[in-house]
Amino acid sequence: EPEVTQTPSHQVTQMGQEVILRCVPISNHLYFYWYRQILGQKVEFLVSFYNNEISEKSEIFDDQFSVERPDGSNFTLKIRSTKLEDSAMYFCASSMRGLYNSPLHFGNGTRLTVT
């Protein structure tokens, strides 16, 4: 069964550094998402992406965050200048027909640790 893959599984970085989290969604899916989960807390929506542009974003997704689909297969989340509070598990997800009409497929997540 096709799956969403995320790399790396664990990223350690120093405060102020830039990180890029990578995701390969399922190939025939059209809708892409990033979520994060701070340890011990609930999952939070960051951003959704459709038709090569951001369709929705949360208050968390401020100017230090950006997303890109550079080559038709990868979907990346960039954090420009990491802060301690960015430490979390970041999940990428994709769906074929959007949240109203189809299930979400999640990657296994990237655990980001900012020191």
Next chain:
Amino acid sequence: KNEVEQSPQNLTAQEGEFITINCSYSVGISALHWLQQHPGGGIVSLFMLSSGKKKHGRLIATINIQEKHSSLHITASHPRDSAVYICAVVTGGSQGNLIFGKGTKLSVKP
């Protein structure tokens, strides 16, 4: 105020028991997702529903849009069902976004 409330927060059951996890929400929604988060952290979609009832194996999900309530039932529970079960509602926007509940941690003892 949490827009999505799940109950109970923690649940311990004996193998074979019938389990119910509840989700109530305060916002208008178009659809609701039930997710399972494994101990290792990975998340799997169980159901997406906007009305009525869906069944998959030993799992049943129901939703009552008027009452703003959904339930997830597990029949003949098994230790491998031990996980966190998360309710997430789809709200707002042309593409919608998900608002997640805090999850219900289920532990099934043999």
